[in-house]
Amino acid sequence: MDNAAIADVFDEMAQLLEFRGENPFRIRAYTNGSKAIRELDESVAAILADPERDLSKVPGIGKTLAEKSKVLVETGSLPQLETLRKEIPEVVIQMARIPGLGAKKAVKLQQELALESLGDLRKACHEDKISSLKGFGAKTQAAILDGLSIAEAAAARIYWCDADELAASIGRHMESCKVISKMQWAGSYRRGRETVGDLDLLVVADDHAAVMDHLEAYHSHSQTIVRGDTKISIRVGKSFQVDMRVVEADQFGAALQYFTGSQAHNIHTRRLAKEQGLKINEYGVFQLDDESRVAGSTEQDVYAAIGLPWIAPELREDRREFEAAASGTLPELIETEDVIGDLHMHTNATDGTATIREMADAAIARGLQYIAITDHSKRVSMAMGLDEKRLREQWKAIDEIRSEYDGRLTILKGIECDILERGGMDLADDCLAEADWVLASIHYGQKQPRDQITERILGAIENPHVSCIAHPTGRLINRRPPYDVDMDAVMTAAKKHGTFMELNANPARLDLNDLHLAAAKRMGIPIVISTDAHSIDGLGVMQYGIKQARRGGLTKADVANTRPWSEWTK
DNA sequence: GCCGTTTTCGGCCCGACTGTTTTCAGTCG
Ligand SMILES: Nc1nc2c(ncn2[C@H]2C[C@H](O)[C@@H](COP(=O)(O)OP(=O)(O)OP(=O)(O)O)O2)c(=O)[nH]1
Ligand SMILES: [Mg+2]
Ligand SMILES: [Mg+2]
Ligand SMILES: [Zn+2]
Numbered sequence: 290m291d292n293a294a295i296a297d298v299f300d301e302m303a304q305l306l307e308f309r310g311e312n313p314f315r316i317r318a319y320t321n322g323s324k325a326i327r328e329l330d331e332s333v334a335a336i337l338a339d340p341e342r343d344l345s346k347v348p349g350i351g352k353t354l355a356e357k358s359k360v361l362v363e364t365g366s367l368p369q370l371e372t373l374r375k376e377i378p379e380v381v382i383q384m385a386r387i388p389g390l391g392a393k394k395a396v397k398l399q400q401e402l403a404l405e406s407l408g409d410l411r412k413a414c415h416e417d418k419i420s421s422l423k424g425f426g427a428k429t430q431a432a433i434l435d436g437l438s439i440a441e442a443a444a445a446r447i448y449w450c451d452a453d454e455l456a457a458s459i460g461r462h463m464e465s466c467k468v469i470s471k472m473q474w475a476g477s478y479r480r481g482r483e484t485v486g487d488l489d490l491l492v493v494a495d496d497h498a499a500v501m502d503h504l505e506a507y508h509s510h511s512q513t514i515v516r517g518d519t520k521i522s523i524r525v526g527k528s529f530q531v532d533m534r535v536v537e538a539d540q541f542g543a544a545l546q547y548f549t550g551s552q553a554h555n556i557h558t559r560r561l562a563k564e565q566g567l568k569i570n571e572y573g574v575f576q577l578d579d580e581s582r583v584a585g586s587t588e589q590d591v592y593a594a595i596g597l598p599w600i601a602p603e604l605r606e607d608r609r610e611f612e613a614a615a616s617g618t619l620p621e622l623i624e625t626e627d628v629i630g631d632l633h634m635h636t637n638a639t640d641g642t643a644t645i646r647e648m649a650d651a652a653i654a655r656g657l658q659y660i661a662i663t664d665h666s667k668r669v670s671m672a673m674g675l676d677e678k679r680l681r682e683q684w685k686a687i688d689e690i691r692s693e694y695d696g697r698l699t700i701l702k703g704i705e706c707d708i709l710e711r712g713g714m715d716l717a718d719d720c721l722a723e724a725d726w727v728l729a730s731i732h733y734g735q736k737q738p739r740d741q742i743t744e745r746i747l748g749a750i751e752n753p754h755v756s757c758i759a760h761p762t763g764r765l766i767n768r769r770p771p772y773d774v775d776m777d778a779v780m781t782a783a784k785k786h787g788t789f790m791e792l793n794a795n796p797a798r799l800d801l802n803d804l805h806l807a808a809a810k811r812m813g814i815p816i817v818i819s820t821d822a823h824s825i826d827g828l829g830v831m832q833y834g835i836k837q838a839r840r841g842g843l844t845k846a847d848v849a850n851t852r853p854w855s856e857w858t859k
Numbered sequence: 860g861c862c863g864t865t866t867t868c869g870g871c872c873c874g875a876c877t878g879t880t881t882t883c884a885g886t887c888g
Contacts, residue, residue: 312860313871314860314861314870314871315860315861316860317860317861317871318860318861318871319860321860321861322860322861348861348862349860349861350861351860351861351862352860352861353860353861354860354861388886388887389876389877389878389885389886389887390885390886391885391886391887392885392886393884393885393886394885394886424878424879424880424884424885425878425879426878426879428877428878428879429877429878429879432877432878476888487888489888515875515876515877515887516876517875517876517877518875518876519874519875519876520875520876520888522876522887522888532887532888534875534888547873547874547888548888550888552872552888555872555873556871556872556873557872558872559872559873560871560872562872563872568872568873569872569873570872570873570874571873571874571875571888572874
């Protein structure tokens with residue numbers, strides 16, 4: 290069992306324990322343990338296998354969680370989880386997706402009314418069976434009925450790029466609100482997470498009610514979930530939520546720090562403050578003894594008050610940013626403008642829509658200095674992948690137009706060569722040897738067992754003609770899980786053989802992810818951020834890759850395609 | 860359940876909003 294699977298078990302334990310009314314701190318211990326294991330850069334199995342090592346030395350993992358991890362690695366399941374799954378009816382978990390209905394109320398309703406499905410709950414509302422229960426009333430019953438569709442929809446988190454569009458649209462609407470003096474998006478959107486659960490907007494204004502009225506008017510079908518004096522939550526579309534917090538100008542920094550999160554980052558920040566005799570909330574930084582305010586108008590002030598430099602939002606996940614901030618080793622994160630080459634794109638020779646020239650012109654327009662044309666190889670027949678003959682013809686065509694682009698753009702002769710299901714490369718070595726740039730990637734046999742698929746990728750890494758492994762884990766966010774590949778082994782081999790690893794910037798891929806990127810950086814493996822464009826517009830996804838790279842703590846120096854092609858050493 | 864330059868026990872971030880509460884629990888950010 291790999292770390293992610295163990296972490297999933299602890300997350301599920303935490304969720305189920307909540308429905309049993311457990312001590313909230315015990316529940317958080319499971320959540321913290323899950324996070325610690327998910328973000329660990331070596332495998333739990335490897336630590337357990339080494340008698341010199343002790344898993345319970347990992348912060349957040351004590352005797353109990355270490356023991357449970359051991360059981361999971363050895364047997365693949367956890368008896369305590371199986372017991373909890375039997376004990377907690379599935380329907381209460383679904384019920385808790387209704388806004389305002391949490392674990393305690395869900396359990397009470399389920400027990401009192403013997404509910405077995407959300408349909409039963411809807412029926413109970415219609416038959417007016419809830420308003421008479423102790424602790425419930427007419428309003429609660431109405432709110433449940435209202436929120437049932439959200440629970441039934443069970444909507445997934447949306448891609449960052451889609452959140453970006455919605456944020457722009459809401460932003461344009463809010464701009465016409467004259468009482469707003471300052472406005473800033475916060476939450477996971479500001480942190481650049483690959484998916485966003487809801488949007489969080491921070492606003493400075495004197496007239497709170499007017500701003501809230503304005504937000505409510507964003508969409509004729511938007512609904513207000515909660516609304517008070519300082520915050521409001523609305524629902525736009527089917528179930529997507531937008532939260533807005535309204536504060537005074539001198540609270541802006543503290544409020545932005547609070548609202549940007551993450552939750553774990555906030556908890557850590559506030560604990561550090563407390564240790565220094567201070568208190569941080571969304572209104573400012575205060576002395577614990579006399580409540581006097583010491584900071585809060587800017588984020589910089591808030592962090593400075595606890596002796597830290599400003600921390601970039603992308604790093605605020607309570608991973609290692611506090612360590613780095615305290616020691617003055619926060620990375621200077623890469624920016625989109627730093628990227629001057631793009632080494633993964635397709636043309637209409639395979640499944641792209643544009644010609645080489647069109648891609649080249651679009652790359653110049655985007656300020657790039659070099660590109661590699663990397664169409665599919667023959668095994669990818671659905672995309673009309675190239676055999677050696679067609680590929681050499683394409684390279685000849687590139688040779689012929691190179692002079693046209695002299696001094697403006699270097700066009701590299703590349704290929705995205707399939708790693709065959711039985712292992713080995715789809716194209717002959719003598720052909721690959723003639724390329725400037727060879728991507729290797731998996732398209733078939735994605736569900737092969739761990740050893741087999743890992744061996745295939747290791748084989749590609751060991752091939753001296755392979756420059757880079759493209760979309761190394763194969764995941765499609767919200768759609769397809771990653772290959773069951775041993776990434777420790779892959780990264781170790783990549784380091785040994787000097788093979789680059791791709792960060793595929795397609796917003797559905799973002800592969801490698803932030804955690805892998807951070808691990809790769811620590812190992813000294815250079816990253817290439819590529820668009821995998823299939824059209825000229827496809828070159829525009831670079832910005833999403835940059836977000837993910839920043840979350841991984843990458844600097845300009847960590848990313849190879851920030852350097853001129855002439856300086857590349859291979 | 861985890862943790863420890865004051866602690867091996869007793870804390871664990873801090874506050875807004877809602878409903879049915881007569882003083883606060885539950886839920887959420
Ligand atoms: N101090 C503190 N702040 C919190 C807590 N929960 C949320 N926040 C802050 C930090 C979050 O980033 C911010 C927005 O909350 P959200 O629930 O929208 O979370 P976030 O945007 O991080 O992730 P999301 O993609 O929306 O699930 O509010 C909490 O328990 N304590
Ligand atoms: Mg959010
Ligand atoms: Mg939110
Ligand atoms: Zn591709």
